[in-house]
Amino acid sequence: xxxxxxxxxxxxxxxxxxxxxxxxxxxxxxxxxxxxxxxxxxxxxxxxxxxxxxxxxxxxxxxxxxxxxxxxxxxxxxxxxxxxxxxxxxxxxxxxxxxxxxxxxxxxxxxxxxxxxxxxxxxxxxxxxxxxxxxxxxxxxxxxxxxxxxxxxxxxxxxxxxxxxxxxxxxxxxxxxxxxxxxxxxxxxxxxxxxxxxxxxxxxxxxxxxxxxxxxxxxxxxxxxxxxxxxxxxxxxxxxxxxxxxxxxxxxxxxxxxxxxxxxxxxxxxxxxxxxxxxxxxxxxxxxxxxxxxxxxxxxxxxxxxxxxxxxxxxxxxxxxxxxxxxxxxxxxxxxxxxxxxxxxxxxxxxxxxxxxxxxxxxxxxxxxxxxxxxxxxxxxxxxxxxxxxxxxxxxxxxxxxxxxxxxxxxxxxxxxxxxxxxxxxxxxxxxxxxxxxxxxxxxxxxxxxxxxxxxxxxxxxxxxxxxxxxxxxxxxxxxxxxxxxxxxxxxxxxxxxxxxxxxxxxxxxxxxxxxxxxxxxxxxxxxxxxxxxxxxxxxxxxxxxxxxxxxxxxxxxxxxxxxxxxxxxxxxxxxxxxxxxxxxxxxxxxxxxxxxxxxxxxxxxxxxxxxxxxxxxxxxxxxxxxxxxxxxxxxxxxxxxxxxxxxxxxxxxxxxxxxxxxxxxxxxxxxxxxxxxxxxxxxxxxxxxxxxxxxx
Ligand code: IVH
Numbered sequence: 001x002x003x004x005x006x007x008x009x010x011x012x013x014x015x016x017x018x019x020x021x022x023x024x025x026x027x028x029x030x031x032x033x034x035x036x037x038x039x040x041x042x043x044x045x046x047x048x049x050x051x052x053x054x055x056x057x058x059x060x061x062x063x064x065x066x067x068x069x070x071x072x073x074x075x076x077x078x079x080x081x082x083x084x085x086x087x088x089x090x091x092x093x094x095x096x097x098x099x100x101x102x103x104x105x106x107x108x109x110x111x112x113x114x115x116x117x118x119x120x121x122x123x124x125x126x127x128x129x130x131x132x133x134x135x136x137x138x139x140x141x142x143x144x145x146x147x148x149x150x151x152x153x154x155x156x157x158x159x160x161x162x163x164x165x166x167x168x169x170x171x172x173x174x175x176x177x178x179x180x181x182x183x184x185x186x187x188x189x190x191x192x193x194x195x196x197x198x199x200x201x202x203x204x205x206x207x208x209x210x211x212x213x214x215x216x217x218x219x220x221x222x223x224x225x226x227x228x229x230x231x232x233x234x235x236x237x238x239x240x241x242x243x244x245x246x247x248x249x250x251x252x253x254x255x256x257x258x259x260x261x262x263x264x265x266x267x268x269x270x271x272x273x274x275x276x277x278x279x280x281x282x283x284x285x286x287x288x289x290x291x292x293x294x295x296x297x298x299x300x301x302x303x304x305x306x307x308x309x310x311x312x313x314x315x316x317x318x319x320x321x322x323x324x325x326x327x328x329x330x331x332x333x334x335x336x337x338x339x340x341x342x343x344x345x346x347x348x349x350x351x352x353x354x355x356x357x358x359x360x361x362x363x364x365x366x367x368x369x370x371x372x373x374x375x376x377x378x379x380x381x382x383x384x385x386x387x388x389x390x391x392x393x394x395x396x397x398x399x400x401x402x403x404x405x406x407x408x409x410x411x412x413x414x415x416x417x418x419x420x421x422x423x424x425x426x427x428x429x430x431x432x433x434x435x436x437x438x439x440x441x442x443x444x445x446x447x448x449x450x451x452x453x454x455x456x457x458x459x460x461x462x463x464x465x466x467x468x469x470x471x472x473x474x475x476x477x478x479x480x481x482x483x484x485x486x487x488x489x490x491x492x493x494x495x496x497x498x499x500x501x502x503x504x505x506x507x508x509x510x511x512x513x514x515x516x517x518x519x520x521x522x523x524x525x526x527x528x529x530x531x532x533x534x535x536x537x538x539x540x541x542x543x544x545x546x547x548x549x550x551x552x553x554x555x556x557x558x559x560x561x562x563x564x565x566x567x568x569x570x571x572x573x574x575x576x577x578x579x580x581x582x583x584x585x586x587x588x589x590x591x592x593x594x595x596x597x598x599x600x601x602x603x604x605x606x607x608x609x610x611x612x613x614x615x616x617x618x619x620x621x622x623x624x625x626x627x628x629x630x631x632x633x634x635x636x637x638x639x640x641x642x643x644x645x646x647x648x649x650x651x652x653x654x655x656x657x658x659x660x661x662x663x664x665x666x667x668x669x670x671x672x673x674x675x676x677x678x679x680x681x682x683x684x685x686x687x688x689x690x691x692x693x694x695x696x697x
Contacts, residue, residue, distance in 0.1 A: 005046055009053045012043040016059040017158065024154040025252055057129045057157035061150050064213035071135075071143035071210075077169060077229035080122060080136045082305055083115075083288060083312040089267065092289075095311045096263040099291060102308065103299040107262040108291055111239035112269040114254050115286040115312050116223050118175035119204035121149060123222075124229075128164030130157050135207070139305055148207055149174075151216035160250035166232030170251055172224035176203040177281045180219040197376060197389050198319065199283050223282065224251040237294030259292055270313050277315065278381050286314035316350035318380045321391040324373050327358065327400045331408045331432035335424040335518075339364060339400065341375070341387045349379030356385040362420040364400050372397035408432045411594075414587050416580065427516050428468055429593040435461050437516050441469045445522055446514035447506055447606075450499040451492070459485075469514070470600035472500055508535060508608045515598070518584040523652075524576055528585075530649070531574045534610065535598075541570040542589035545582060618647025619694040623659040625650050626674070629667030631684050636664075639687060646694050654679060662687045 016039055022030040040059065047054045054060070086092050099108050120136040133149030134142035150157060152174065159168075176184070176199040184202060185195035196202035206218035224246045227235065235242055240259045247253045256276070260269045266289050273287050291297050291309035300308040326342040339358040346353055356377050358364050369375060369387060372394030379385040402422055406413055411426025424430050427437055438457045442449040452472065460466040465478055475482065475497065482493045506514075512535075513525035520528070532538040549566065556562035563579065566572060571582040588594055625648045627636045634642075639662070640650040654661055654673045661674040661681050674681050682690075 005050060006053060009043060009046045009058075012039055012046070013055065013058050015039060016043065017057075017156070020059060020153065021156065021160065021250055025156070025250055055129075056131060059157070061157065062153070062216065064151055064211070064216040065147035067211035067213075068147070069210070071145055071208075073137070073141050074132065074134045074144045075141050076122060076134065076137075076139070077124075077167075079305070080120060080139050080142070080171065080228070081302070081307060082139065083310055084306045085286075085312050085314050087314055087316075092266060092270075092311070092313050093263055095289075096266065099296070099300060099309060103291070103296040105296060108296060109262075109293060110260050110266055110289040111243070111292040112258045112260045112266060113225055113243075113288045113290070114256050114273060114280075114282075114284040115288045115314070116173035116175050116225070116254075117200045117283040117285040118173040118223075119200070119207055121145075121172060121174050121207070121222065122228055123149065123155070123170045123172070125159055125164065125168050125170065127166060128159040128161055130155075143208075145207060147212040148209060148215040149222075151212055152220045152222050154252050155222040156250040160248070164233075164249070165230055165235075168230050168233065169228030170224055170246060171226045171228050172222050172251070174203050174207050174220055174222055175199065175282050176206065176218065176220055178283060179281050184218065221282070222252060224253050225288075239290050239292050260289075266313070274315060284315075285317070286312050288312050316348075318349050319376055319378045319388065320346050320348040321374050321376050322346040323394070324369065324371055324375045324387065326371060329403055329407050331406060331424050331430065333433060333436045335406075335427060335430065335433050337402070337406070337413060337422045337424065339402075341377075343375075343377060343387075346377060348377055348385070349381070351379065353377060353379055353385045356387050358387050358400070360420040361400075361402050361415070361422060370394065370397035370399055406430055406432075409593070411591050412587075416583060423518070425587045425591045426593055427518070427588065428597040431467075434467060438466060438469060438472070440516045441514045442472065442503075446510055447503045448510070449503045451496040452500065456496075468597050468600065470597055470604050473504065473601070473604035473606070475500060504605045504607060506606065506608050508533070511535070511606065511608060512538070515588070515594075517588045519581045520585065524581065526644070527574055527576055538585075539589050539595075542586045545571050545586035546590055549583070549586070621647030623648045624657055626652065626654050626658050626661045626670060627664075628661060628670040629664030631662075631664040631687075633684060633688060639691075642691050642695070646691075 016036065019029075019031050019036055019039075022028050023036075043058070044060050047058065047060055084095070086095060096108065100106065122134045122136070122142065123130060124132040124134075130150070131146075132144060133146045134144055136142055149155060178199055181196070181199045181202060188195050196205060202218070203220060206215050206220055209215045224243070226239070227242055227246070235245060240257065243253045243257050256273065258269060260266055269289075270287050273284070277284060289311055290307075291300065297307070297309040302308060323344040324341050325344055328340045328342060329337045330340050331337055339360065341356045341358050343354050343356060356379075358369065367387075367389055369390055370393070373390045374392040374394065376388045376391050377385055378388045402413065402415065404413055405411065406424035406426055409424065409426045409430035409432070411424050411430060413422050414425050415422040424433065427433055430437075435458060438461065439454050441447055442452040442457065449472065457466065460475075463481075465475065465481070466472065479493060479497070482488055482496070483490055507529065509522075509526040509529035512520065512528055513522050528538055532541070548570070552562050552565040556565055566579060566582075571577050571585060572579065577585075620643060625643055627639055627643075627650065631639060643650055651658070654670050654677065656677055656679070658674065658677075658679045661670060661679055662684065663671040663674075663681050664684050671681055673679075
């Protein structure tokens with residue numbers, strides 16, 4: 001009986017090994033997860049009945065052994081060397097020159113490989129079975145971490161060979177793929193554990209767990225790059241060929257290994273990998289060039305602890321540590337405040353960095369970064385440098401505080417609950433936002449000032465002619481300066497001033513939209529104008545809102561209760577205005593300087609026709625209309641404007657409250673919906689008749 005159990009156990013182990021190799025090494029799954037689990041459990045059952053069936057290469061050994069007290073020290077059969085580094089082209093040329101001289105060759109052929117950024121591992125296979133895995137340690141003595149190594153899924157517990165060497169040591173790097181790194185950190189944070197700073201630390205930290213069950217849960221991978229001690233086999237002397245042999249045995253080797261010729265070949269390889277770097281799932285910190293031929297390597301030999309026949313050409317480091325000296329807040333074009341770290345200058349990612357982004361206050365809190373800390377700074381490629389994490393708490397460190405006033409204009413800074421970004425509320429007066437505010441103010445859908453486009457605004461602001469929107473209406477006082485400007489003349493200035501003058505005659509909806517209140521788009525502005533009819537009414541309501549908000553917050557028992565209290569109030573009665581929009585409107589009018597600019601604009605003569613909201617005389621007031629499909633005689637925008645001029649409300653979605661839908665060519669879902677809801681559908685011809693009828697009267 002024991003014989004059959006043993007046979008079955010072996011059969012299962014072989015099958016599971018094949019399946020796992022297909023999955024992890026070849027990326028070509030041969031069975032479902034359920035099938036794998038079923039076989040796995042069968043093997044587990046056999047082994048637990050008869051522990052003598054457990055072999056060191058059994059797939060059940062991957063799940064982790066009982067925790068160790070400490071790791072045993074192991075002397076390496078062959079020392080694990082390090083590599084000489086070089087950081088530029090000249091140093092690489094110097095290496096190549098010495099290698100050619102030393103080996104007496106005109107051209108050296110290199111085995112070119114990525115330099116993986118992980119932690120080194122030596123795997124000892126005896127008769128094809130993994131018997132021991134050791135860390136590099138000091139190069140002579142390492143730690144026995146066999147139980148941990150067994151949990152690495154893409155690492156074969158036995159070599160795929162009928163005739164393996166009696167002994168072979170395979171060396172490589174244990175890495176944690178970038179794609180798994182974030183998920184691992186998220187898991188750690190959820191379990192209240194400290195996240196890893198980078199994939200390399202995650203790899204080495206995970207590999208050196210005393211409890212291999214923890215290592216088993218980390219998505220580590222092994223990338224083979226070389227061979228150590230060998231007994232009982234004659235291997236090809238070429239390194240490139242040796243890596244091919246490793247791959248045949250089931251060791252994962254980088255797909256980017258190449259044989260390159262001489263310095264030119266090495267340089268081209270470096271450039272190609274530097275280009276590829278950012279897109280790789282496994283982080284690399286350089287490339288390695290090794291003389292491919294055994295003869296050349298023998299001629300060159302070693303110096304100290306590194307071979308003379310190999311060199312690592314490092315990429316510029318993407319991360320380093322430095323001190324966080326202070327934090328400034330930068331105000332962006334949209335008023336967003338970004339905390340910027342002022343750093344003791346460091347060389348990173350190929351440049352000297354003294355400023356780096358801290359993203360926002362939430363990130364600062366999450367990473368618990370304080371002024372005075374030693375921090376890890378990252379600059380990858382052309383990406384803006386960022387402070388990634390605290391490396392070491394500074395002795396006299398102090399918390400980073402969000403300023404209550406905008407550092408540019410002094411307006412109040414607001415931070416909406418649940419949002420990471422803090423913003424300056426001085427949209428109209430803040431110098432940081434001025435250009436954008438002015439461009440928006442003069443744009444087509446706002447005050448529509450012809451001749452005052454983005455380019456002119458940029459120039460006028462730079463020359464100090466414009467600061468706030470009200471200055472636009474005082475440009476006439478700079479008439480001479482304008483005429484003297486390059487590319488301008490009497491005529492163009494006269495045109496510009498005339499269009500500014502006529503822009504004073506506007507509508508309340510356009511004016512509200514032009515103010516650039518956050519969250520208030522064109523439709524919202526129109527709805528506000530229609531609801532309040534007078535600017536003062538809107539202002540009063542906005543003024544009362546913040547107070548109400550504070551009261552409701554104090555009185556409400558639950559979030560739902562708070563929302564119920566607020567939804568019945570002023571601003572939120574307007575269709576489409578929710579808590580967020582209402583809050584933005586209120587904040588905008590609460591800022592004294594915004595109110596001053598509005599008064600200034602009114603004083604300069606900006607005005608609009610006052611419509612009486614109660615005025616039912618408008619022929620289409622109270623009617624809600626939806627336009628859909630392609631109109632042929634006029635654009636949808638024009639049709640909408642004319643309908644609105646007659647008092648209709650033009651919206652974009654059809655509901656039971658819609659009075660009628662105008663369907664042009666190729667009208668689709670909206671027309672169907674109207675038909676389904678029994679809403680009247682009219683043609684473009686009907687619309688033209690309707691407009692003609694009412695506009696005449
Ligand atoms: S060869 C004698 N090849 O870099 C050559 N090393 O500074 C010894 N590394 O500890 C190493 N990728 O862990 C070699 N393709 C590669 C490598 C590589 C990463 C690591 C290795 C070693 C360190 C050497």
